[in-house]
Amino acid sequence: MNLHQLRFVREAIRQNYNLTEVAKALYTSQPGVSKAIIELEEELGVDIFMRHGKRIRGLTEPGRAILLSVERIMQEIDSLKRIGKEFAAQESGSFTIATTHAQARYVLPKVVQAFMQKFPKVRLSLLQGNPKQIVDMVSKDQADLAIATEAILGADGLVSLPCYQWEHVAIVPPNHPLLNTKSTASITLEEIAAYPLITYDGAFAGRHKIDRAFALRDLKPDVLLEAIDADVIKTYVELGVGVGIIAGMAFDPERDKNLRALSLGHLFGTNASRVAIRQGAYLRSYMYAFIELLAPALNRKLVEQAMRGERDHYEL
Numbered sequence: 001m002n003l004h005q006l007r008f009v010r011e012a013i014r015q016n017y018n019l020t021e022v023a024k025a026l027y028t029s030q031p032g033v034s035k036a037i038i039e040l041e042e043e044l045g046v047d048i049f050m051r052h053g054k055r056i057r058g059l060t061e062p063g064r065a066i067l068l069s070v071e072r073i074m075q076e077i078d079s080l081k082r083i084g085k086e087f088a089a090q091e092s093g094s095f096t097i098a099t100t101h102a103q104a105r106y107v108l109p110k111v112v113q114a115f116m117q118k119f120p121k122v123r124l125s126l127l128q129g130n131p132k133q134i135v136d137m138v139s140k141d142q143a144d145l146a147i148a149t150e151a152i153l154g155a156d157g158l159v160s161l162p163c164y165q166w167e168h169v170a171i172v173p174p175n176h177p178l179l180n181t182k183s184t185a186s187i188t189l190e191e192i193a194a195y196p197l198i199t200y201d202g203a204f205a206g207r208h209k210i211d212r213a214f215a216l217r218d219l220k221p222d223v224l225l226e227a228i229d230a231d232v233i234k235t236y237v238e239l240g241v242g243v244g245i246i247a248g249m250a251f252d253p254e255r256d257k258n259l260r261a262l263s264l265g266h267l268f269g270t271n272a273s274r275v276a277i278r279q280g281a282y283l284r285s286y287m288y289a290f291i292e293l294l295a296p297a298l299n300r301k302l303v304e305q306a307m308r309g310e311r312d313h314y315e316l
Contacts, residue, residue, distance in 0.1 A: 003077065005040040006070045008033050009048060013067060017049070017056045072280075078141060079282035092121035095287060098134035098143035099126060100204065101229050103273065106249045108147070111293050119286045130203040130228065138278050144287055145277050147294070149206055149247075152276040159306050160276040163295035167265030168206060169251055171237050171244040174260055178243065181262075189217050189267055196224040196242030198233045206271040210245060213268050234259060247271075277307065 008022060012033075015021040023030040034054075041048050048063035049056040059067060099108065104126055112124065127134070127143055135155045137143040146152060152160045170192060172178055178195075181187050193214065200207045214221050224242050227233050230250035237244040238258050251261045275291055275298070277283065288300040 001040060001043055005036045006073055008036050009040065009067065009070050010074055012037070012049070012056065013059070017058065019056065075141060075278070075280065079280070082282045082284060091119055091286060093284060093286070094123045094125070095284075095290065096125045096127060096143040097145055097147060097290075098137040099128060099147040100131060100134065100149075101128055102149075102204070102247055102250055103147045104128055105229075105231070106247075107273070108294075111290070114293050115286075115290050118289065122286055130201075132203065135276065138276060141278065141281075144281070144283070145275055145291070147273065147275050149204075149271050149273050152274045155276060157279050158276040159279055160274045161295075161298055161303065161306055162272040162274050163298065165270045165272050166248045167263060167270055168210065168245055168268045169248045169261040170264055171234060171246060171251060171256070171259045171261050173238065173240060173258070176243070176260070178262060179260055187262060187264070187267070189214060189219055192243060192245075192264075192267075193219045193221040196222045197245060198225045198227070198236050198242045199223060199245040200230075200233075201226045201228050204228055206247070206268065209268045209271070277303075279307070281307075283307075 007026060011022045011025055012019065015025060019033050020030050023033050026033075037048065044062075044066070046062040046066075047060050048066055050058045050060055050063075097108075108126070112126075116122075116124065127137055129137065131148045131152065134143070134146040134148055135152060135158065138146045139155070139157055146158070147163070152158065154160075170178065170187070178187065178191065181191070199210060202208070202211075222242075225233075225236055230246040233244040233246050234256060236242065244259075245264065248261070248263070251259070253261075275294065283303070285300075288303060291298050291303060292300070
């Protein structure tokens, strides 16, 4: 048994069982890939893949169990490589963050700016997606950490820690009737439901809390438009299409001078944005530094404790 065989098995899954593509991805020959996999199966005494003729079509039941072990082994190998790289170059390397549009647009710019000033030799990449997509990116080792609100907490194989809390706000034009309410805290769900609403797609930014709050009051709001981008929501609110509901972090009174915001925390509660790391991953020193820039309470000692499973359970 050797690492090449394990790489071939993992890559076969990633390439949808196409061994020609496996060979291309790993810069080897297709016959060599086939031979190595067959030799591994003979050594283990079980078939890893189901076959139709010479083509593989899927994983057998023992193959699924073997794949889990292969993934763990390869992740540990990757971690060993990262350890070597870190000690060879303490403040240089690459760093990939998977996050949602809202985090990338409204939260991370100042953090990224401070990080790049502190670690100018680090090549930082931002990958955007919906919460489920970014969890998959970290789980599959395509990103070093994920930052989002939904889907991170409780994701299999990930350790997540809260960074900061936020509330939803309603955004309206300056002359909107909702602004005549005596106080923000007195705005009701019924008053909001009287207007067409523009808010996030169901996968984003606490949308489930919005839907649940209306459902508990047996209200069926007219959600006219769903978007993944708060800037899109703002655009349609400025046009007078409806009342927008966005994350509070996405509203800036200076930048959004044509809009007004009304806090909705008393209706939809608070949300926590979280940072998630793959269980057992090796983090380079500058990655810990980035996490602390994002959330000063998350120092290296606390993150390492969480990674080891020492859960005194830090929460905001």
